[in-house]
Amino acid sequence: MPWTSLKTALLFNAVFSAVCGGVLLLLPSAVAALMGDFNPLILMVLGAGLLLFAVDVAWVATRKPISQLLAKMITTADVAWVLATPVVMMVAAPWLSFWGQVLLLDVALLVGFCALCQWRGLQRQQLA
Incomplete structure (x- = not known):
């Protein structure tokens, strides 16, 4: 099952974070208009932070072996989140x-899915 792999879960998290960060950084006004009365600058800062997070997660996912501490x-x-x-x-x-x-809840659900898959991957890696 691919979702029990810690590497796969971390890479999915990195891709999801990068996509969200890129959208927030490149289209802050459109997202702000969709979300309500939001300052696009706040969304740009969040987008930049998510891109940095995505780089960190991808780096951790590509190490051999994957650091348990960093994955945790x-x-x-x-x-x-x-x-x-x-x-x-x-x-x-x-x-x-x-x-x-709706957008915030959807993102929270996907982030929760990432956390669950990573937790399962950590459990599987500890048993091995």
């Missing part, structure tokens, strides 16, 4: 549109 730190960061999403949604509720809420 990435997984912890993903779990923190998922847990922070409802807080961000409540704080930003006055500025979020319906589609902005």
